[in-house]
Amino acid sequence: MDLLTAATLFLVICLSCLTVLSTWQQMHRKSQMPPGPTPLPFIGNLLQVNTSDMYRSLIKIREKYGPVYTIHLGPRRVVVLCGYDAVKEALVDQAEEFSGRGVHATFDWLFQGYGVGFCTWERAKPLRRFSITTLRNFGMGKRSAEERILEETHFLLESLRATKSEPFDPTFVLSRSVSNIISSITFGNRFEYEDQEFLSMLRTMLETFEFASTSWGQLYDMFSGIMQHLPGPQDKTFKELLGLKEFITKKAKANKETLDPNNPRDFIDCFLVKMQQEKENPNSEFFLENLVYTTANIFFGGTETVSTTLRYGILLLLKYPEIEEKIHNEIERVIGLNRIPNMDDRPLMPYTDAVIHEIQRFGDMLPLSLARRVTCDTKFRGYTIPKGTEVIPVLGSVLRDPKHFGRPDVFDPQHFLDDNGQFKKNKAFMPFSVGKRYCFGEHLARMELFLILTSILQNFRLKSPIPPEDIDISPMLVGFATLPHFYEMCAIPL
Numbered sequence: 093m094d095l096l097t098a099a100t101l102f103l104v105i106c107l108s109c110l111t112v113l114s115t116w117q118q119m120h121r122k123s124q125m126p127p128g129p130t131p132l133p134f135i136g137n138l139l140q141v142n143t144s145d146m147y148r149s150l151i152k153i154r155e156k157y158g159p160v161y162t163i164h165l166g167p168r169r170v171v172v173l174c175g176y177d178a179v180k181e182a183l184v185d186q187a188e189e190f191s192g193r194g195v196h197a198t199f200d201w202l203f204q205g206y207g208v209g210f211c212t213w214e215r216a217k218p219l220r221r222f223s224i225t226t227l228r229n230f231g232m233g234k235r236s237a238e239e240r241i242l243e244e245t246h247f248l249l250e251s252l253r254a255t256k257s258e259p260f261d262p263t264f265v266l267s268r269s270v271s272n273i274i275s276s277i278t279f280g281n282r283f284e285y286e287d288q289e290f291l292s293m294l295r296t297m298l299e300t301f302e303f304a305s306t307s308w309g310q311l312y313d314m315f316s317g318i319m320q321h322l323p324g325p326q327d328k329t330f331k332e333l334l335g336l337k338e339f340i341t342k343k344a345k346a347n348k349e350t351l352d353p354n355n356p357r358d359f360i361d362c363f364l365v366k367m368q369q370e371k372e373n374p375n376s377e378f379f380l381e382n383l384v385y386t387t388a389n390i391f392f393g394g395t396e397t398v399s400t401t402l403r404y405g406i407l408l409l410l411k412y413p414e415i416e417e418k419i420h421n422e423i424e425r426v427i428g429l430n431r432i433p434n435m436d437d438r439p440l441m442p443y444t445d446a447v448i449h450e451i452q453r454f455g456d457m458l459p460l461s462l463a464r465r466v467t468c469d470t471k472f473r474g475y476t477i478p479k480g481t482e483v484i485p486v487l488g489s490v491l492r493d494p495k496h497f498g499r500p501d502v503f504d505p506q507h508f509l510d511d512n513g514q515f516k517k518n519k520a521f522m523p524f525s526v527g528k529r530y531c532f533g534e535h536l537a538r539m540e541l542f543l544i545l546t547s548i549l550q551n552f553r554l555k556s557p558i559p560p561e562d563i564d565i566s567p568m569l570v571g572f573a574t575l576p577h578f579y580e581m582c583a584i585p586l
């Protein structure tokens with residue numbers, strides 16, 4: 093290489109570096125994005141966060157940049173919203189703009205943009221409307237959701253009785269009952285508790301929740317572009333998730349062959365009917381992929397969140413027997429021991445209701461919610477957030493907002509009680525999120541939590557094989573979800 097070529101090459105390299113740098117800077121200035129730590133190319137702000145503890149990392153960055161800031165999770169540029177005010181102003185006051193869905197690579201790998209939960213707002217609109225109506229019809233039709241829950245709870249109580257007061261891990265005891273409630277809606281039937289295919293799907297859902305909450309899962313959400321080509325623990329998760337998809341696809345085929353449009357048996361049947369109705373519409377969102385993945389979203393969403401909340405709740409009651417005692421007293425006073433609980437009991441049981449709210453607040457099931465995305469260039473608090481930018485509403489920071497909860501880090505049912513012991517609403521209670529994409533399983537989930545917990549405590553006293561002071565109520569994992577440590581319990585018949 094002669095001197096001239098070398099010099100030219102050198103110059104070209106310098107110039108392109110400068111161009112890249114200046115457009116990079118311009119992009120940042122012009123977009124008027126919220127402030128945030130300076131990113132490095134490609135890895136973004138990876139050095140500023142601890143992938144084993146994303147929630148706390150994001151809270152720490154807030155201390156420096158305020159409740160609305162920009163962070164780069166690898167190549168993903170994300171606006172983070174902390175505390176009640178910021179989350180409410182965005183998700184409620186500017187609902188339409190903040191209703192897109194962000195990246196969840198662990199799930200997107202399977203869903204590919206189909207299904208109500210992990211799709212664009214355009215696609216979600218008709219799918220949500222259909223899902224909400226269908227869930228409601230299955231809730232109010234011949235068998236109400238309440239009846240379905242109580243029927244399944246009967247089997248749960250039987251399996252608790254079968255433990256004969258011996259210690260057991262409640263994880264799958266709880267999840268198979270919770271899952272059967274949503275199964276009866278999506279698939280038209282419950283599973284036998286020993287059904288191996290069922291148990292393997294329950295394990296899949298738990299393990300996916302776990303994987304997405306580990307450091308690897310969080311890294312995968314940032315760097316899926318490369319990591320999807322490399323081997324890692326995600327391979328096992330993905331293989332298992334495929335099994336879940338195949339199960340639902342099989343179900344859909346079987347339903348199609350025996351479909352009677354006048355007598356839909358379950359959610360899948362209703363979707364098949366809708367597909368027929370919209371056959372002529374080229375823009376219809378009702379086709380097979382959306383059927384399979386919407387059903388998967390509802391089955392998965394309806395299983396893992398509620399059963400993990402119950403598992404955390406029981407652990408908290410084992411830790412605080414005096415709180416359990418007060419619930420027993422309220423059950424005795426309002427329901428007695430001669431009839432099963434129903435939803436009309438809830439307004440008469442403020443203490444129990446407050447404990448369940450506090451379990452959900454403290455349990456903080458999805459601390460970073462599901463990522464959102466702005467659907468257009470969005471003005472927010474004086475910033476301009478370009479169309480397509482991802483948004484993380486940090487629900488955990490709302491559930492622990494010191495402006496709304498007296499002792500945010502303590503498990504204390506008083507957070508939801510007034511001086512007269514009556515139930516006290518709190519607008520910062522939003523474990524189901526808010527706005528256009530809020531969790532439409534909320535109503536069902538809250539009924540399940542109330543009916544299942546009161547039924548258990550009407551029949552059993554909970555006992556821990558280890559002394560309450562040794563019980564660790566801090567989470568085992570905080571990532572996509574908050575997961576309690578595994579534990580054993582005894583159910584002593586009353």
Ligand code: HEM
Nearest residue numbers: 208209389393394397398457462524525529530531533537
């Ligand atoms: C304790 C129980 C539950 C909690 C804490 C919970 C929490 C959440 C949260 C935080 C979101 C994100 C919403 C958003 O982006 O604004 C969500 C979405 C969703 N949940 Fe739940 N959920 C629970 C139970 C359920 C149940 C029982 C079902 C099934 C009927 C369900 C189905 C869904 C679906 C399909 C979505 C996606 C909605 C969309 O993208 O438009 N969830 N859930």
Ligand SMILES: *[C@@H]1O[C@H](CO)[C@@H](O)[C@H](O)[C@H]1NC(C)=O
Nearest residue numbers: 141142143144145146148570
């Ligand atoms: C990251 O968070 C985990 C879990 O809280 C903690 O054990 C670990 O020490 C943290 N690592 C660093 C480098 O701070």
